[in-house]
Amino acid sequence: MNIGVMGAGAVGCFFGGLLARAGHAVTLVGRPALVEAARAQGLRLQMKDGFDGPVAIGAATGPEALADADLVLFCVKSADTEATGRAMLPHLKPGAVVLAMQNGVDNAERLAAVLGRPVVPVVVYVATDMAGPAHVRHHGRGDLILGTGPDSERVAEVLRAAGIPASVSLGVTAALWDKLIINCAYNAVSAVAQVPYGAMVAVPEVRALMADVVAEAVAVARGQGIAVADDILDRVMALASAMPGQFSSTAQDLARGKRSEIDYLNGHVVRQGAALGIATPANGALLALVKLLEAKAG
Template identity: 55%
Template sequence: MKIAVMGAGAVGCYYGAMLAQAGHQVVLVGRPALVRAVQADGLVLEKDGQRHVCAVMATDDPAAVAGADMVLFCVKSGDTETAGRQIAPHLGAGALLLSLQNGVSNAERLAQVTGHSVIPTVVYVASAMAGPGVVRHEGRGDLAIGGPGADAAGAVLRAAGVETDVSDQVMSALWAKLVLNCAYNAVSAIARLPYGVLAQVDGVMPLLDQIVAECRAVAAAEGITLPEEVSQTVHGIPNWMPGQFSSTAQDVMRGRPSEIDFLNGEIVRLAAKHGIDVPINRTLTLLVKLIERQQAE
């Protein structure tokens, strides 16, 4: 199959590499530095102590999605509409379009701007760019997907070694991940500390419990039933990924805009719709935005 990755960052490059290793024709649409590195040396995947060089194509032209049987849409949430409009004229009618993004509203927003059905996808992978064209796998790598076309997409992904759960509860899973992101992302970004260190600071874990409680109230108002194990998962993350910085922390440390408006900020917006007060999520959103403003000056 021809598979395009729109937004080839750490997530897109990881799954692009896995699919390329399975023999698919993969094209990455990314930043110029990535494109130059991949064109010169291939896409390098560091996984399980080994270094794999994957033969993929790379470009900064969104038109490269033309003819793709599957498109992995991995751009930052704030870029969904812009990037969606860029690929819309080039999407084949039968292309499987997957939204591998944080937050709970991206699949719907992407469908609106492309006029194409979108498969919501929950991403469970710890990966990072170790340099231009070099993606390092640091943990997990499974996906949960749902909706029309999910069975076909799941078969392709599983055949490439990507554990993929096809579920009619994908929105609940997206919300569960949103809650995890709301608990850790902003706190890790403000403190510029990894999860394992954060958990050792007195008062941090009770704070995370309060964040989760606010998110639960908003989810319930939205008619979403969160998995019972969400709180246990929040408490387990520092043990599973002690050295991991949140994606928001990585953005802040690189001076890039974060997705805070689609994480804690999403909770704030939805809470206002239902008349629910979420002071901690509101404060965390404001603090991250203040850091971003300071960096932009």
């Protein structure tokens, strides 16, 4: 397939790299430094399983590079969803399948409104970071849950053939909320303290704060009719054991002086809670702290 990656950060480069390694014609759309490095030496894909090598891959700075794409991995930050969607709209093939592979729960809906066509929501479970221009480093997992659509099963087969565990689920909305709740518990605290998950949960007061954050988010989700499993707190806490050295994406953004996605994580819970009349003080405090750090950084 011809595959485009819109937003070639750590997530886009990781999955794009795996698809390119499997033989697909992949083009990363990203910043000039990444494009220059990828064109010069390929994408360095450093896997947790030991693989570490260059992968031949296309790269460009503009959405016109998506013109031949049969499949688009849409991996931009949540705040950029609408603007990026408008920019790539004139360049999409009529039959191209678009996967919204982002944090948050409403990106696929927002993107579909801009594009005027269906967008497949995807839950992404992966720990990655960018170690340098066109150098993606894999720390764990790498599985995807796709929402249902006319092409979802076919796309999932392509992903699986490239070594990417992918499934299609009618319960993708609940899965998106599960991930949102996990992100709400970890991302802001990791960002404010600039510590990895293992160090976070070693502090009893942080564990208590995380439990409050989860309880508020669960109440909001259930208030919207979303089924959240009773063991969600246990699964949230178990993540630190699986990825003790991982820094959240919000922590990585702030460390690099970039705008975070906090408005679409804890901020989403706060806004939806207000609409439902559900108090969310723990999420609100974390939202305020991250926004303060963003303001301080300018």
